[in-house]
Amino acid sequence: MLFATKVFSETALALGHDVLGSETHGMSQRGGSVISHLKIGSYESPLVRHATADVVLAFHPHEAYRGLVFLRRGGLCFVSGPDGDSWDRGVKDYMAENAIAAYVYPADDVALEIGSPRSANLALIGYAMSVPEMPFDHDQIRATIERITPSRFRKANLEAFEAGYRRKR
Amino acid sequence: MSQSKQEVLLGNEAIARGIVESGCHVVTSYPGTPSSEILPAVVRFKKELGLDTHVEWSINEKVAYEVALAASYTGKRAAVIMKQVGLNVAADPLMSSAYTGVRGGFVVISCDDPGPHSSQTEQDTRFYALFAKVPALDPSTPREAKEMVKAAFELSERHYLPVILRPAIRVSHARQNIEFIPVVKLQRPADFQKDPGRWAATPRFRLQLHKELNEKLHDIQEEFETSELNTSVPGDDRRLGFIAGGTSYAVLRDTLQELELEGRFPILKIGTSHPIPQRLVKEFVAACDQVLVLEEPDAVIELQILDKSKLLGRLNGVVPSAGELSPEVIRQLLVQQANELGMETPTEIDTGELSQLVGDLGLPVRRPRLCPGCPHRAAFFGMKRALGSKAIYPGDIGCYTLGLNLNAVDTCLDMGGAVTIASGLYQAYRQDNRDVPIAATIGDSTFLHSGVPALANAVYNGARFVLVILDNSTTAMTGMQPTADSGMLADGGQGQRVAIGDLVQACGVKFIEEMDPYRVQEFEALIKRASQHTREPDGGVAVVIAKRPCVLYDPSPLEENPVPVTISEDCDGCRYCLIAFECPALVLDEDLGRVVVDRRICVNCGVCVEACPKGAIVEAEE
Ligand code: SF4
Ligand code: SF4
Numbered sequence: 001m002l003f004a005t006k007v008f009s010e011t012a013l014a015l016g017h018d019v020l021g022s023e024t025h026g027m028s029q030r031g032g033s034v035i036s037h038l039k040i041g042s043y044e045s046p047l048v049r050h051a052t053a054d055v056v057l058a059f060h061p062h063e064a065y066r067g068l069v070f071l072r073r074g075g076l077c078f079v080s081g082p083d084g085d086s087w088d089r090g091v092k093d094y095m096a097e098n099a100i101a102a103y104v105y106p107a108d109d110v111a112l113e114i115g116s117p118r119s120a121n122l123a124l125i126g127y128a129m130s131v132p133e134m135p136f137d138h139d140q141i142r143a144t145i146e147r148i149t150p151s152r153f154r155k156a157n158l159e160a161f162e163a164g165y166r167r168k169r
Numbered sequence: 170m171s172q173s174k175q176e177v178l179l180g181n182e183a184i185a186r187g188i189v190e191s192g193c194h195v196v197t198s199y200p201g202t203p204s205s206e207i208l209p210a211v212v213r214f215k216k217e218l219g220l221d222t223h224v225e226w227s228i229n230e231k232v233a234y235e236v237a238l239a240a241s242y243t244g245k246r247a248a249v250i251m252k253q254v255g256l257n258v259a260a261d262p263l264m265s266s267a268y269t270g271v272r273g274g275f276v277v278i279s280c281d282d283p284g285p286h287s288s289q290t291e292q293d294t295r296f297y298a299l300f301a302k303v304p305a306l307d308p309s310t311p312r313e314a315k316e317m318v319k320a321a322f323e324l325s326e327r328h329y330l331p332v333i334l335r336p337a338i339r340v341s342h343a344r345q346n347i348e349f350i351p352v353v354k355l356q357r358p359a360d361f362q363k364d365p366g367r368w369a370a371t372p373r374f375r376l377q378l379h380k381e382l383n384e385k386l387h388d389i390q391e392e393f394e395t396s397e398l399n400t401s402v403p404g405d406d407r408r409l410g411f412i413a414g415g416t417s418y419a420v421l422r423d424t425l426q427e428l429e430l431e432g433r434f435p436i437l438k439i440g441t442s443h444p445i446p447q448r449l450v451k452e453f454v455a456a457c458d459q460v461l462v463l464e465e466p467d468a469v470i471e472l473q474i475l476d477k478s479k480l481l482g483r484l485n486g487v488v489p490s491a492g493e494l495s496p497e498v499i500r501q502l503l504v505q506q507a508n509e510l511g512m513e514t515p516t517e518i519d520t521g522e523l524s525q526l527v528g529d530l531g532l533p534v535r536r537p538r539l540c541p542g543c544p545h546r547a548a549f550f551g552m553k554r555a556l557g558s559k560a561i562y563p564g565d566i567g568c569y570t571l572g573l574n575l576n577a578v579d580t581c582l583d584m585g586g587a588v589t590i591a592s593g594l595y596q597a598y599r600q601d602n603r604d605v606p607i608a609a610t611i612g613d614s615t616f617l618h619s620g621v622p623a624l625a626n627a628v629y630n631g632a633r634f635v636l637v638i639l640d641n642s643t644t645a646m647t648g649m650q651p652t653a654d655s656g657m658l659a660d661g662g663q664g665q666r667v668a669i670g671d672l673v674q675a676c677g678v679k680f681i682e683e684m685d686p687y688r689v690q691e692f693e694a695l696i697k698r699a700s701q702h703t704r705e706p707d708g709g710v711a712v713v714i715a716k717r718p719c720v721l722y723d724p725s726p727l728e729e730n731p732v733p734v735t736i737s738e739d740c741d742g743c744r745y746c747l748i749a750f751e752c753p754a755l756v757l758d759e760d761l762g763r764v765v766v767d768r769r770i771c772v773n774c775g776v777c778v779e780a781c782p783k784g785a786i787v788e789a790e791e
Contacts, residue, residue, distance in 0.1 A: 005344075009177050013346050019177055020310070021344045024286075044310060044419035046343035049496035051517040052427060065527045069520045090526040098518050 004057060004121045005036045011136050011144040012040045022046035035067070040135065054135075057128065059121060064102070065091065074099045078128045080107040080120060083169070103131065110163050116156030126164025138165055174349040178210075180311035180340040183347045184278060185210030187318030188248050191274070192355035195223045195240035197233035198659075199618065200647035201252030202287035203341040204280040208250055209648075212660045218352055224659045226650050229584070229618040230255035234262045234277070238331075241275035242368065243359035246322055250278045253294045258584065258619070260297065263331065267301040268378040269367055270329040270385075273357060274322035281337040283416075283466035283493045289566070289583060291491065293467035294335040298443040302382050304389050305333040305443040306398060307415040307464075311345040317440065320398060327392075328385045335442065337465055339416040390444040398440035399449060406433045408510055410457030412450065414439040414470055417463035420499045428503055428514045439464075445473045454479055461487070461506060465494050481506075537571055541754040542727060542772035544717035545569040545639050548686035549577035550750055550780065552608055552637060555696035560606035563590040565620075567612040568646045568719075569639050574751050578610065585619030587611040592623070592632035599633075606700055607634035613669060614644040614652045621672055627710050628677040633703040635696060636712045638669060640683075641719040649722050673712045680711035687717060689779040720772055732775025733789040740764050740785035750780035 002023060009019040021038040037048040050069050054076065058064035061081040068091065071077060077095070081104045087095075095102055105127040111120035122145065129138050142161060149157045178186065185207050188196060198208040208224060215222045223240070227233035230251040237247040251259065256279045263277065279297070282288040298305035306321055308314035314336050321332040366374045393399060402422075404410070411434060413421050418438050425431045437453045439445055442464070454460050454476065462471045462482035468490075471482040481487040489498060504514050539546045549572045552562070564570055564578030565587035572578040580590050591609035598605045611620050616638050624636065644650040651657035656666030673681050680702040686692045692715070699711035720727065740763035746755055747764065754771035755764050764785075777786045 006177075009344065009346075013175065013177055019344070019346050022339060023179075023342055023344065044422040045416065045424075045496065046310075046339055046345070047420065047496050049424065049427065049500060050520045062532045065530060065532060068527070069523055071518075073518050088526065088530055090529075091523070094523050094526060 002036060004125060005038050006148060007125060007141060007144050008038055010148055011140050014144065018042055020046045057124060059124065071100050076131065076133060077102040078124055079104045080124045082106055107164060110168055111160050114159050114163055116160050119156045119160035122157045122160040123164035126161035127167060130165050130167055175346050177344050178311060178347045179206055180314055180336060180343045181206035182210040183311035183315040184318055184336065186214060186347065186349065187315035189214040190350055190352050191319050191322045192246060192353035193222065193248050194245035194357060195237055195247040197225050197227050197237045198250035199227055199230045199233050199255055200644050200650045201255050202647055203282055203338040204250050204252045205647040207278065208659060226659045228653060230259040231262060234259040238262060238266055238275060241271040241273040243361045245273040245357045245359060246355060247273060248276045248278060252288065253279050253281045253292055254288055254290060256294055256297055263297060264301050266331050267303045268375055268382055269370060271325060271331055272329065274325040275331045276318065276321045276325060277331050277333045279333060279335055280341045281335055281466060283337055286338060291466045293469055294333060295442045295469040296467065298333050302386050303331050303333060304441065305335055306440055307335050307442045308340055309415055309419040311340060311343050312347055314340050315347060328389055330385055337416045386444060390447065393441040393444060394446040394448050396441060399446055400438045402436040404433050404435035407435065407456055408458045409434045409506055410453060410460045411436040411463060412439060412460055412470060413463040414442055415465060417465050417494050420494065420496050421463055424496055424500050424503055439470050442469055445470055450474055463494060463499065538574060538751055538753050539568065539571050540720055541752050541770050542720040542774035544641055544686050544715065545572060546750065546752065547689055547776045548637060548639055548715040549575045551686055551689050551692035552696050553577050555693045556606045556608055556700060560608055561594055563587045563609040565611040565615050567615055569610055569612055572610060575749065584615055585623050588620050588623035588627060588636060591634040591636065592627040595632040595634050608637060609634060610637045610639055613638060613640040613654055616669060617653050621676065624676045633709055635699045635703060636710060638712060638714045640669060640714050640716045643719050643722040645719040645722060670714060678710050678712050683714040683716050685717050686715040687774065687776055689776060727772050727774060731773035733773045734766060734775055734777055734786055735789040736764050736766060737785050737787055739783050745782055746777060746780040750777060752777055
């Protein structure tokens with residue numbers, strides 16, 4: 001999760017943007033859900049307010065439900081979860097009303113299949129990058145992953161990212 | 170954008186960078202969320218730059234404060250780092266050193282935790298600045314925090330006073346791109362100049378020092394009237410103005426922008442929360458019809474403003490008086506004020522409806538729990554089995570406060586409180602001739618922090634209880650800082666080990682036994698024997714050292730000797746293990762109607778074999 005945030009913040013920095021974000025430490029880390037915020041551009045506060053985020057990346061369907069509250073009208077939500085439409089009806093209506101586009105992608109399974117279960121987050125990021133509305137492009141994100149992944153995970157991370165980007169199922 | 174090196178740093182790392190760039194010679198700390206990452210980052214920069222900065226994890230905050238203070242007596246620059254409740258422990262030297270003053274720049278970094286996220290109170294460090302009569306600086310962002318560290322050292326050296334830097338959690342745990350600038354190398358050979366009227370002042374001299382302190386504070390206030398630490402943002406609509414500091418200022422700026430109100434109302438940002446620039450504030454307030462004061466976690470600026478007739482804040486209930494001033498809270502305050510002025514704000518999605526929907530889904534709320542394989546769980550389980558639920562279990566501050574979930578922690582007051590509360594409970598029941606078993610738990614680092622005097626006191630005054638020292642070889646809660654018992658130093662070097670067992674013995678305890686709590690049955694028997702000792706005619710406090718490294722800190726024993734478990738057909742899904750043992754790796758499979766092991770997080774500790782009364786959890790066949 002922190003690594004996923006780092007992929008975006010390092011990309012932004014490399015392209016000359018300011019970044020500001022927030023993360024959880026201490027007691028709240030022992031279990032509980034961990035949320036990491038990231039703002040790119042000129043900001044003062046590291047927290048993203050409810051109803052203002054452009055993108056939410058959720059690495060579990062439950063986290064998607066919890067994270068939706070941060071999305072603005074027209075925002076994007078990427079969820080790592082099993083294929084098939086399992087959204088709660090009411091929540092689905094809420095997303096439709098507010099033009100929130102939700103993409104569910106089985107990142108865990110895909111990562112497992114290519115033999116790098118630890119890189120599931122990267123598969124979800126890859127998938128997200130295949131959507132044109134996302135900030136940055138494939139090459140920029142790929143370059144960051146190459147640069148910041150420790151060498152022994154590099155191959156796995158890149159493979160997972162590419163599999164996601166190709167929307168491999 | 171400039172060409173110099175930039176890195177995305179945690180606020181605490183930015184502060185560390187500021188400390189190092191200021192040429193600070195001595196840095197001390199006791200870990201505590203949200204301050205714990207500062208000292209390790211100082212170590213990082215020290216190593217990268219080949220500096221000989223003295224860094225230490227001290228035994229507690231009072232000790233840390235005094236060690237750093239003495240370095241300042243010799244003319245060196247020094248910083249001491251802690252969380253806000255740590256400053257309670259260091260309040261004694263803080264008050265006194267305000268009188269004696271300092272020589273080399275001396276900065277006290279005390280991180281606040283509005284929320285609170287990881288603390289026992291939401292107290293405001295800045296009140297200590299008022300109390301001790303020393304200046305306090307309040308950064309809004311990591312970048313500003315780094316700048317303020319430098320400003321604090323310079324201020325301290327101009328006025329020979331300790332200066333408090335108060336980052337709140339949203340600064341400490343924010344991440345921002347930070348520019349590195351070259352480090353100042355300050356040549357300051359240690360040179361303690363004897364001046365008994367100051368450094369050893371008796372009450373007669375103290376009166377003089379108090380007068381001197383008042384003058385210093387007066388001068389500092391004058392300086393703050395024109396300081397760059399206080400800035401303003403112009404705005405033509407003077408029906409409303411804002412006075413804000415710290416994190417609240419940052420949230421205010423972003424929220425005004427989101428509400429398309431940026432640049433409309435004037436803002437006075439107060440970076441010097443104490444003393445506030447009184448004239449500047451007065452002029453600002455005079456120019457506005459009303460002024461909303463935003464600061465966290467308490468009304469420190471607001472209280473200092475002399476004429477409060479135009480203020481909207483915590484004192485008149487406009488701003489909530491507990492909890493974090495989150496972006497949502499600040500937005501609501503702004504929308505309300507805008508509406509009162511007859512202004513429209515952009516509409517947004519109403520997330521209330523969503524919260525309702527998501528709430529109705531009944532998603533599992535994962536409360537904080539001890540990790541799979543945590544030795545504390547084994548110890549608590551053995552204790553409960555030995556002494557039952559009639560015993561009283563005073564607890565303490567650390568990961569093991571989560572023994573709460575297992576009903577094995579009945580009190581949690583402050584650092585070291587387990588030992589003193591146990592003593593007091595014993596004395597209260599003894600007075601009525603009642604024999605209630607008392608079993609206290611305290612972690613290794615917490616015991617060293619303030620359990621030792623408490624234990625000496627208990628022995629001296631004849632208290633009787635079982636004290637279980639949960640020794641997992643590290644300060645786990647705050648990120649695995651080494652303890653004196655390990656002998657490892659803050660920068661990875663080897664120091665002299667101070668053994669917990671020796672300290673317990675030196676406190677006069679007659680019953681001391683150490684055991685691995687994973688051996689649940691033997692551990693249970695040991696607790697029974699310990700409890701028996703507290704009842705014997707010549708008995709007293711019995712100390713059990715539950716020794717086993719934290720599974721996150723040192724997983725090697727489990728990797729070498731895994732005890733994989735499996736759950737047999739005998740499980741009837743009674744949930745006993747889920748409630749009384751609560752290993753996150755044991756989960757109820759609703760479809761099967763029984764418990765299964767989540768292999769992804771199970772660490773093969775094998776302790777849960779003891780947790781099922783029906784014997785359904787068994788060691789797996791190889
Ligand atoms: S494993 Fe034992 S304690 Fe846990 S639910 Fe099954 S029968 Fe009950
Ligand atoms: S062996 Fe049992 S107690 Fe240990 S981690 Fe696995 S499920 Fe939890």
